[in-house]
Amino acid sequence: MMPLLQQILTEAGCADREDVVQAVDEACYNQISFVEPVLDCEGVREREFLMALAATLNLPWWEGGTDKPIEPALRKHLPAEIALRHRVLPVAFETGVENEPDTLHLATFDPLSLVTHQRIASTILHPVVWHVGQRTRVVEGIQRLYGLGADTFEKILRGRADWASEELGDEITVLDEPENEEASVVRFVNQIIRRGLEQRATDIHVEPQQDRLRIRYRIDGRLEELAVPENIKSLQASVIARLKIMARLDIAEKRLPQDGRINLEMEGLPIDVRVATIPSVEGESISLRLLSQQAMTLDRLGLTDTMRPVIEELLKLPNGIILITGPTGSGKSTTLYAFLSEMNQTHRRIVTIEDPVEYKMPGMVQIAVKPEIGLTFATGLRSILRGDPNVVMVGEMRDLETTEIAIRAALTGHLVFSTLHTNDAIGGITRLVDMGVEPFLVSSAVRAFFAQRLVRKLCPLCKQPAEFERDYLKSIDFPSHVSGKIMRAVGCEACRGSGYQGRVSIYEVILLTHALQHLINSRAHPAEFQKQALRDGYVPMRGYGFQKVLAGETTIEEVLSVTAMERTVDPVTRTSPSPLLQAA
Numbered sequence: 001m002m003p004l005l006q007q008i009l010t011e012a013g014c015a016d017r018e019d020v021v022q023a024v025d026e027a028c029y030n031q032i033s034f035v036e037p038v039l040d041c042e043g044v045r046e047r048e049f050l051m052a053l054a055a056t057l058n059l060p061w062w063e064g065g066t067d068k069p070i071e072p073a074l075r076k077h078l079p080a081e082i083a084l085r086h087r088v089l090p091v092a093f094e095t096g097v098e099n100e101p102d103t104l105h106l107a108t109f110d111p112l113s114l115v116t117h118q119r120i121a122s123t124i125l126h127p128v129v130w131h132v133g134q135r136t137r138v139v140e141g142i143q144r145l146y147g148l149g150a151d152t153f154e155k156i157l158r159g160r161a162d163w164a165s166e167e168l169g170d171e172i173t174v175l176d177e178p179e180n181e182e183a184s185v186v187r188f189v190n191q192i193i194r195r196g197l198e199q200r201a202t203d204i205h206v207e208p209q210q211d212r213l214r215i216r217y218r219i220d221g222r223l224e225e226l227a228v229p230e231n232i233k234s235l236q237a238s239v240i241a242r243l244k245i246m247a248r249l250d251i252a253e254k255r256l257p258q259d260g261r262i263n264l265e266m267e268g269l270p271i272d273v274r275v276a277t278i279p280s281v282e283g284e285s286i287s288l289r290l291l292s293q294q295a296m297t298l299d300r301l302g303l304t305d306t307m308r309p310v311i312e313e314l315l316k317l318p319n320g321i322i323l324i325t326g327p328t329g330s331g332k333s334t335t336l337y338a339f340l341s342e343m344n345q346t347h348r349r350i351v352t353i354e355d356p357v358e359y360k361m362p363g364m365v366q367i368a369v370k371p372e373i374g375l376t377f378a379t380g381l382r383s384i385l386r387g388d389p390n391v392v393m394v395g396e397m398r399d400l401e402t403t404e405i406a407i408r409a410a411l412t413g414h415l416v417f418s419t420l421h422t423n424d425a426i427g428g429i430t431r432l433v434d435m436g437v438e439p440f441l442v443s444s445a446v447r448a449f450f451a452q453r454l455v456r457k458l459c460p461l462c463k464q465p466a467e468f469e470r471d472y473l474k475s476i477d478f479p480s481h482v483s484g485k486i487m488r489a490v491g492c493e494a495c496r497g498s499g500y501q502g503r504v505s506i507y508e509v510i511l512l513t514h515a516l517q518h519l520i521n522s523r524a525h526p527a528e529f530q531k532q533a534l535r536d537g538y539v540p541m542r543g544y545g546f547q548k549v550l551a552g553e554t555t556i557e558e559v560l561s562v563t564a565m566e567r568t569v570d571p572v573t574r575t576s577p578s579p580l581l582q583a584a
Helices: 003-011 018-029 035-039 046-057 072-077 080-086 114-123 135-146 150-159 185-198 232-246 307-314 332-343 377-385 400-411 425-435 439-445 470-475 514-521 526-535 541-550 556-562 577-583
Strands: 089-094 103-108 128-132 201-208 213-219 222-225 258-266 269-280 283-292 320-325 350-354 365-368 391-394 415-420 446-458 500-511
Touching: 003 046, 018 035, 035 046, 046 128, 046 135, 072 089, 072 135, 080 114, 080 135, 089 135, 103 135, 185 201, 185 213, 185 232, 185 258, 185 283, 201 232, 213 232, 232 258, 232 269, 232 283, 307 500, 320 332, 320 400, 320 425, 332 350, 332 391, 332 415, 332 446, 350 377, 377 391, 377 400, 391 400, 400 415, 400 425, 400 439, 415 425, 425 439, 425 446, 425 500, 425 526, 439 446, 439 514, 446 541, 446 556, 500 541, 500 556, 514 526, 541 556
Parallel strands: 103 128, 320 415, 320 446, 350 365, 350 391, 391 415
Antiparallel strands: 089 103, 201 213, 201 283, 213 222, 258 269, 269 283, 446 500
């Protein structure tokens, strides 16, 4: 290698690596820039290498980052196609004073690319000042400035006449297959979905506004807006039509809501997408729920050492009802599938009825309700009970008829799982009674009420210890005598500056002991249920969440945001689950 190059690599701490030396030699032999091949080598510290390169070339360093906004007006100084193809980001524009010319400042991670310099020189008429920045930050800045698919969008507008829905082509289900050279709406929609999957989004919302088309991802429970080309509104009808074609919906029907499904494949893995359209005054809004087909297991729920034995013993029960409560989006379905996956064995016949079937589980019989042909939860459940099941899962107890049939199934020797929409586990008792179920049937059939929420998990790369006033911790009933370290969210590139990566469930479970059954039969006040559950060893959801805080998995703020203030119980003194289950 050249002495100057050897010096750069030495300063970056990667001169003696065989793969780095080989990548540089091959790049020099092929007369191309060696920067990107070196960055692709395993173990190369990107920042140190690029800073050493910038210092050697006497070029200014561009720090960038999500906390440093880039002026949208910079888009007009460099076409999106060039910025995205050569990964060059305009970061500043200086207007010339008197006889001085205007100057454009560009950031790149590869200042040695001859092709990039030639293209910029033939396109930009102003003098250019080059800056060097990290590859990840340059690429992220380009996406924020121009929006996802900006190069595709420019090509569409240049070659676009009228995009009729018939011209959008057949459904494409492989997101990462080689793209055609010809830009199209198909490619742009695929980019939207692919980006959502890469960022671990659970939902994608395409929402027409008066002057723009807004696209948002729900990541770790929070909505984040996707940067898109500013003139994307002109392609609104084509984008929505493409999504409806992929979901096999009626593209001519724009006045009524529709539901569909898309089967995708990315990197060889199947992905189901539930699609729902909503007619609005600005056009049809489309929501996509991204459902990964990963195996559901108890290990994925992140249960504590005190909660897992409770669940394992409940799953061994021969009959009864186990209800999971919580609002929409709290992870009830995931928990149910994890329970069923644990029980899915050859000697058990498991039948489910759902609306819709979210996860396809081999070894189980799954039924999707179809009210338009008379297949409701109640009618389907009646048929299921004639099919000799051991375990039954009802997607939701929506009405008295379905609930009564489920209770009858539990009393005749079946183990039934279902969900309710209530705020807490105690609320499940009052909800069933309010629906018209006799209290003695509730106490006889139900074995346990679960309530759950989802909280964001701390990013393992940037979380740091936190300090709180003792009076504050006491005011929220935080356990002061339990060992553990409280952490706080900081934010880094890996977690997009949020400080969190992924989500974990927090639970509370009420087991119906003899004492609690007696209170239900006597129609006691819900406050009495709470007091008796606490005496039986019930840990409220906030107390369970604080266990996750002390384990370093989440923050106090996350737990407080999804739980109500109530008296908590010391998790260390929790009653063993075995006697409670035996009493139930």
